[in-house]
Amino acid sequence: MTEIPPTSRTPQAPEQPRSPEPPQALEPPRVPVVLAALDKDDSSSSVLGTGVKFAEIIGAGVEALHAGTSLPATLCMLARRAGVALRRIDGPANRALVAEIVRPEVRAIVVGAGLERSGRHPVGPTTRYVAERSSKFVVIVPVAPKGSEGPLSHLLVPLEGTASSSRPILEALFPLLVTGAEVEVLHVFTQETLPRMLDDPVRDFELIGRELLAKHCPGASRILLRAGPIADRVREACDKGPCGMIVLSWSQVSSGGRARVVRDVLSTSAIPVLLLPVAGDAGRTALPDAASHGAP
Amino acid sequence: MRRAARRAALDDVRVTTDVRYVELSLTARSDSARFAARVLGDQGVTGSLVLVAGDELGSLGGVPGSDATMLVDELVRAVAVSVGDQTGGVASGVQLMGGGQLRLIEILDAQLERRAARRVPGVDDDPRWVVPLPRDPSKVRVTEALGTLANGRVGVRGSAERTGQRASPLFAAAGLYDDRSRLVRGPIWTVANVADDSPQPVVGAVDLRTGVLVRVDAKTGVRSLRFVSSEQLHAMALRAEAFDGALLPGDVLEVPDGGGGRTRRQGGATVASSGSALGTLAVAAREQWAGDADRVTLERLCAWSTGRDGAPAERRAARQLARAASVGFDALLAGQRRAWAQRWRGAEVTIVGGPEAARDELAARFSVFHLLAAASAGGEAAVGARGLTGDAYDGHVFWDADVFVLPALVALRPEAARAMLEYRIRRLPAARAQAAALGRTGARFPWESARDGSDVTPRLVHGPHGEPIPILTGAHEEHIVADVAWAAVRYAEWSGDGAFLEGPGRGLVVETARYWASRIRLDRAGRAHLYGVMGPDEYHEVVDDNAFTNVMARWNLRCAADLLDQVQGPGGGSADPAGSRAGSRAGSRAGSRAGETAAWRDLAARLVDGFVAEQGIYEQFAGYFGLEPLVVSDVARPPVAIDVLLGPERVRASQLIKQADVLMIHHVLPTIPPRGSLERCIDFYEPRTAHGSSLSPAISATLLARAGRPDEALHLFRTAARLDLDDVTGTTAGGLHLAAMGGVWQALAYGFLGVRTDSHRVVVDPHLPSAWRELSMRFRVQGVPVEVRASRDDVIIASSAPLQLAVAGTEIEHRGGAPLVVPVGSPSRAAVKAAKRSPP
Secondary structure, three states: OOEOOOOOOOOOOOOOOOOOOOOOOOOOOOOOEEEEEOOOOOOHHHHHHHHHHHHHHOOOEEEEEEEOOOOOHHHHHHHHHHOOEEEEEOOOHHHHHHHHHOOOOEEEEEEEOOOOOOOOOOOOHHHHHHHHHOOOEEEEEOOOOOOOOOOOOEEEEEOOOOHHHHHHHHHHHHHHOOOOOEEEEEEEEOOOOOOOOOOOHHHHHHHHHHHHHHHHOOOOOEEEEEEOOHHHHHHHHHHHOOOOEEEEEEOOOOOOOOOHHHHHHHHHOOOOEEEEEOOOOOOOOOOOOOOOOOOO | OHHHHHHOOOOOOEEEEOOOOEEEEOOOHHHHHHHHHHHHHHOOOOHHHOEEEEOOOEEEOOEEOHHHHHOOHHHOOOEEEEOOOOOOOEOOOEEEOOOHHHHHHHHHHHHHHHHHOOOOOOOOOOOOOEEEOOOOHHHHHHHHHHOOEEOOOEEEOOOOOOOOOOOOOOEEEOOOEOOOOOEOOOOEOOOOEEOOOOOOOEEEEEEOOOOEEEEEEOOOOOEEEEEEOOOOOOEEEEEEEEEOOOEEOOOOOEOOOOOOOEEEEEOOEEEEEEEEOOEEEEEEEEEEEEEOOOEEEEEEEEEEEEEEOOOOOHHHHHHHHHHHHHHOHHHHHHHHHHHHHHHHHOOOEEEEEOHHHHHHHHHHHHHHHHHHOOOOOOOOOOOOOOOOOOOHHHHOEOHHHHHHHHHHHHHHOHHHHHHHHHHHHOOHHHHHHHHHHOOOOOOOOOOOEOOOOOEOOOOEEEOOOOOEEEOOHHHHOOHHHHHHHHHHHHHHHHHOOHHHHHOOOHHHHHHHHHHHHHHOEEOOOOOEEOOOEOOOOOOOOOEOOOHHHHHHHHHHHHHHHHHHHHHHOOOOOOOOOOOOHHHHHHHHHHHHHHHHHHHHHHHHHHEOOOEEOOOOEEOOOOOHHHOEOOOHHHOOOOOOOHHHHHOHHHHHOEOOEOOOOHHHHHHHOOOOOOOOHHHHHHHHHHHHEOOOOOOHHHHHHHHHHHOOOHHHHHHHHHHHHOOOOOOOOOOHHHOOOHHHHHHHHHHHHHHHOOEEEOOOOEEEOOOOOOOEEEEEEEEEEOOEEEEEEEEOOEEEEEEOOOEEEEEOOEEEEEOOEEEEEEEOOOOOHHHOEEOOOOOO
16 A cells, blocks of 8 residues: 655544543544545546545545555646545455445545536446445535635535435534535425415515424525426526535435436536435434435 | 102202102202303313312212212313212212312312412313424424414413524514514513423413413423413413422523513513514513422513503503502413403304314314404504414514404404404505505505505515515505405494494595595596406416406495495485585585595496306406416316416416415405306316415315305315414414414305305305314304304304394394204294204
8 A cells, every 4th residue: 555645634633522421432533534536537636626625614634545556646646736645545446445434534535426428427336336335425526516616615405304314414514514614505395395385485485494494404504495306406506606515415225216316416416416324424313204315 | 750840830840869869959960060160161160170079979879979960061071079988989080089078178278289389270171172282393483383372462472481492482562563664572471491401392282262371391390381361461471380490590581682672670570671662562570489399380470561652661561560460370360261261152163073073173263262362452453464473474464454354353353353443544644645655546555564554565575696576566466455445344244333434444445445546547448447456366466457356446436435425315415404604615525525426436337347247257367368278286286386386487377376366256245246156266266276375275165165065165174274283384483374264264154154244134054064063153243142053954043132134045033032943954934943042
């Protein structure tokens, strides 16, 4: 295994929050880490840049990984320029990455999406393998994400309004946010979830939005309410707003026609998508209802 | 024995017997028990609040003991205790305590000790009257709205004693707005320092019968009871108790953030106020703690007062508190129970059937409860769209008040309906000013009204990306002008207050007619039109000749002309025997008025209404029939906000409508459309109605029932009746939908019971759904308390005064006194008989 020396991006142990319980072990606190999985293709730069930005908003450091027999010079240069340690890992990329994710200090892994001539960003087999097995956050980055300059200041959280899908956001993501990144919730009504009555659409939508936020995402700064195909509305919100990352909770099952929203958003999104597994470390408690954006 | 009694001239003898004796008398113990139950019921003391004690509640030698006759149906939920030996056992539900008289004294002493210790009183946990509140912590704001208590003057939401982040407590006074035309948020007097503030299930319930809210916190064991007095209108009270330090001294009053409020100590009381220079709401509170190391009780008495235009409210609140304190908690609670019992005597709704009917009954009573709490008698009553149950719509007054709430209140509390009209009367100058500002005459009431009657409808809002969204209701939904006039006439006709239209209410009818006269335009053919209006169907925003608006305006013109002609005679001459110059001026004015009324009648005759005689239906507005002929079932299942699904442009280009629009003509002016039009308009418009407004389902239910389709009506009635209980709209957190509640009452009265009035009689024509065996309602009509009970077999009408009736097509003169029984299906006058029942 080859290592690039630690640099300024190498994580430092953050100040631990005060705990009411005495520490159980004398081990030094582990430094939270975001892994950036770099491939040889064009997405590596975007993946690494996104990893750095995402690490900033959750107060983590970044480690770059490359699965292969050697470290390509371009990746080494990329990592050095970004001030990130780069490691080579052995074995098939999918399994090797999953093995890295289980390290306790790892908070998230950033991987790249593919690119078709049509402009869609299909999730390749490795990325899909990792996303479906990761108990941590997975950030999937298109090849040339829109508006990739500047820090990550706005997250768009499409929220369907069930306890299970909002729990990872409330319990796993929010506590990690350290930079005050603004969270904007998008709730898309479908034919099944349409409001049944709107006396005054503007005022009633405001009320419905307030309730959705209070119930499911009290830390968000505002809510957008839309109707129609969810992926289309997500894309529109990204196009019109300052959003730098989409946050979706999902059930990690994409076969058999499931997770249609996640698949649709991933394939069309021009910005990185953060996937929060509802049953992973992100969704720590038992789930009373199975619904999530990934559920059928 | 009965024969022997009859020989002794005791025709209606009561026989009481047990194993030891037989007693023949004019009254029996069961009569006494019923009498006691009725007297207590009149005080709001029912069910488990009543103790039935005796020493022979069990059987003696296999025969029921003499005291068992006290266990009458009226006391079925009473606490029954036998202090006798009762070796033969006691009936189910009777507690056998033994111990004789001394035991009974102990039981009574224990009750007195509870009072002395200021323990939290119980409520009669009657499932027909007690509404359980949602326990889900994520629905905390819905729970708060559903748990609102009000007395028409002030209202407080049913917030927890310790409010969490998700809570939205509100204490507000009717018609008290701040300088941004929002309800003033007054000091919260229901707070208490509960030691554990983690979200936890709380069992809460509103007792509709007595107007109290009870809460039991499952985790901390804190129990509480609160009420807003309906007898002493400025008094409010809270009691709470807890064990093991779960309830601690803390803030007595909480001033809302940003309310410009303050709190201070004054004498032994805490006084707080909030609001703005235009209006402040003050609360004074005094609390007493009692108990020991294990259990503490908190008793808090409060009083409120308002100060408008800078008048000091705090001192008045403190004075009101002294009055409340001199009455004391127990007497205030007794008064509260008494006041609500009295209200229900004139407003009770009873639905008999299976479990679903019981659910319907509770939902109906919930609606009536909040209608009764929405306005009080005397002065003026500004009834906002959500009443005092939440801050949605800022407490603004819409047509909801005039067309949906007032018709119910005029039958349940006519004096409160009168106060609602007083609100409009006092804002006539503002309505005149608005008409003048638009270059018109008369009075133009605004779509949304608050403190001074100026138009407070928002004109523009900004969307999520800052884009401006125009709000067109204020400029175009002008049927409100005629709705106000209609409310005035409805009040006068239903209440029998004939002097109202000749006196204070006249301006509401006449000035609105003047507005229409200046608003209507004639085309080259001489037909009259109302261009650029919005009907109740707000999906089609700006249209010409909306049928409902035009028919209402025409009715308004004719009604005002009739009213003025009644005063001065159709020829315009007014008698002036003195022949003075003043008389001459009056004559001249009368002549001018006669010209005016003639012009109104002419305009009314020319005003198009879209009625297509060949089809028997009204066209909703000019060009409506040319729109895409979509029906709701092609797209979604109603009720549905179909504009969100299809987009406003698509809906605007279609025949899909938000709510009853043409059908509102049949609802508010049932005698105007030609015979047969109701059925045809239902057939045409109901499939096109998305019921995307909370006002809609109850109106359609009313009309379907009237049209003889009660089972279809029941489906929509249930949507309306459960609207807030099930949070159908997702907006109950912002307050309860009072208009829907008024619609629920109207569906019951006008629809299922088929009650209406005309100039000289009360018409009753019931259509019960198959799920209900019986529906009975109490109300007042033309000043007379009435109870109408309808079943499949007969209609029973009880009235203490004479009434001219038409029941299921039969003209009947009811002389008052003994109830009339009219067999349904045999509309023969000979079949009408007097029943041996007490009048209401």
